[in-house]
Amino acid sequence: MEGNGGSEEDDTKLSSNTKVAFITETTVQIIICILAWYIFSLSISLYNKWMFDKSQLDFPFPILVTAFHQLLLSILSFAAVTLKPSLKPTAATENRQGVTFYLTHVLPCSLAAAGDIGAGNVSFRYITLSTYTMVKSSSIAFVLLFGVIAKLEKFSINLLGIVLLMSVGVMLMADTDKPDEESDNGDQSTFMLGFFLVLLSACMSGVRWVFTQLLLLKNHDSKVALDGSKKVKNPIYTIYQLSPPMAVVLFIVGSGVEGLGKFLSDDIWAEKGVFKSICLLLFPGLLVFFMTIFEFAILQRAQVVTLSIAGIFKELLTIVASTFIFDDRLTFINLIGLSITLLDIVWYNVHRYNEKKHELERQKSLERDVEFELENV
Template sequence: MCLFFRWLAPIGICASLDIGLSNWALEYVTVSLYTMAKSSSILFIVAFSLLLRLERWRTSLGVEAAFIASGLFLFTWQSSQLDFTGLLLVELAASCTGIRWTVSQLVMQRDEHAVRNPLDMVAHVQPWMFIPIIPLVVFFEGPQLSYETVFYYKGVEAPFQVLLLACIGGLLAFCMELSEYLLLVNTSGITLNIFGIVKEITTLLLAHMINKDKLTYMNSMGLVLCFTGMLIHAFTRRRQSNEKERKRTHLPKKADDSTHMLLEAEDMDA
């Protein structure tokens, strides 16, 4: 019960606020500015990971975060319209992202309160997502909700079309969340966020190709910086994995319990 309220509740509430604040911010800012500002989420994840001792500070960690954040900033340079309210909402959403994934990593990887099954995480987190969303729906959309607006359709097939679209969207969201937790239990929140950046870059590239937007030299430099940061992260993770495997290989068969505990602690920090 302590796990449910102390750790899982913040995950669900922050996930809900992340989605709600992000959608709200898009009323004030363009997609490019949203992507640029939301890129700061990796900095929040790094900060909270260090605070919760999920990561140990190393130079490569700061370098890869700086490369990726700077790259996304340049990738969307001069393609946005600044609005302070929208920017504030995006940064609040980014901070919620940082809390959400670092606490999720803590819950799924720490032995004393591990929930390693992604389906269990989804089942425990989803109920908490209703708590902050319902007041926002009532406050912003309550006056517009009525019997006519909710249940009135122009054609007989319209309700089935809406239901089909809702089911497809819900299925995609469920699969995405399941894959995110599956990735998180085996890696870290930082790695998960970096894979998410690939999605953001793909979205912006498609926008450039479909909408015929020009990709400037500055945007290209930003793309290079992003991939450089990702390569640094991949190389660092690979090196850490090889070092841990080497330690296990050279570990004597009758190693004492303290040595095993030390290796487990290093796994948690990596």
């Protein structure tokens, strides 16, 4: 008896002295993945701005360049799926995906994604990177709006408030300084064109999100765990499905709007050489692929809210970097609009977290009720 009592006492002491480590291996992995995500995402924004801005490299073919980015993504995702077949959905799921599925899920998603990325890259020729980043953050409002329409989101007063507050932030971010005669970005009409393009990009991002969610649900039999566990859907196969039609659509539109002949006869091919020019055109596609991988890696190890909060700091980091690198200027009204937008994003994340928490609690309650009923059978 005494021996057993001593053993229980020792176990109690051991339990009380056991501490949960603040820095775990998973925490370190999350930090590394977030830093890598920042690096690739920021590099893409800075690189595209440098390539398309009239005051920088001034390569006037953003749509065609984006088409080649998608072509590279198609090649990389095809290689990934071929080397690792486990990235594909189950055979039963693939068998259900015929022509109707392609026309109702893959093609609409590809068109929305092409509009999102294409319009965003074209806007770099007319507005600053800071303005692009601020206005593009309004995509959350469009995500919620189209999510409610597609019945992927439940309408609530919180959602309405988030959308309305985001609208106010976007309007304030449209404020500009007096036109600067030495800069095209200072011209009001030019700015409004760029502003409209990035707002269109944010809108198409909302449409793209809806179709992507539907596509992921069709590609995978299991849903994402509400507690942020590792049951996260792999985006590589989705890239594999979407990139080829995106490349084709962007190539056709770019050839008609920008001119394939002008693209092939541009001075860049002679000035920098064919090989170097091709590398310059395709390099951002490589950055996008690795950014997606690290984004997925974060979701594997942390909750979706972690990625969303990290995204807020990424937006701020992009604005700070563009201020130092491209000498972007923000008006006082812009800063107010930015602050409102960031607060709105925080509100959105809190709302999303509470929703997932309540849903998880509801599921656990249902499981307890089922267990209780089975025990009393």
